[in-house]
Amino acid sequence: MDEELLRTFSAGGPTGHLVDDLAAIVLAILRDSPETREDAARGRQVMVENPRLIALAAERLRQSVESCVVHAEKREGGHFDRRRLDVAIGLVLVCFHIAMERYLDDDVETDLSSLFTASLATARDLLAT
């Protein structure tokens, strides 16, 4: 995990927009990850064949989210709102999930980061009133 980015996040950056700043953390993790498309496809296949692993992964994800809460509390101070944070994290995770499905299923050359950014842009567009 990029410690400097976490410090930036806690201080309210890099953009000041909660969803975009959570997305920046996901993009940093992707940038530093050595995982290939084949690794990700194999990981998904193993999970489909061993549902127990889905439960374990969900629990690990829950723990990762909890470990981020302290940074969000620091960032928001007295304005901290756990419900709002949960929705922001949910938005980022669902856009990541959609990007990953597309990355593994569609016959495209696009990298996962670009697909994630595109999903988030579509979400923003869809919710624009």
Next chain:
Amino acid sequence: MDEELLRTFSAGGPTGHLVDDLAAIVLAILRDSPETREDAARGRQVMVENPRLIALAAERLRQSVESCVVHAEKREGGHFDRRRLDVAIGLVLVCFHIAMERYLDDDVETDLSSLFTASLATARDLLAT
């Protein structure tokens, strides 16, 4: 499933806003569902204890989503965009999931429909640029 609402959805309503119109379908399903908070809590517990059921539920959800695609195609006509639809459905599902967690975990009297509508409003607010 409310056939009239599905017809309305296919015709581009009730609001003309894809996410809100998908949410209207979820709200109609909730309105007609006899499931109590205790039923939902029991269902979640059974899933946690039997991860195989999580995989089954995910597959059933995938099939339900596929069966909705035809209505979305009718609605959007030549403008139909599967990627956009996937993001819209993902947004609605993640807001529903967050509402359900809150419904089962928080010590509040609020009903699930209100929590779902509130999650969606928070998502819209978070993504407003």
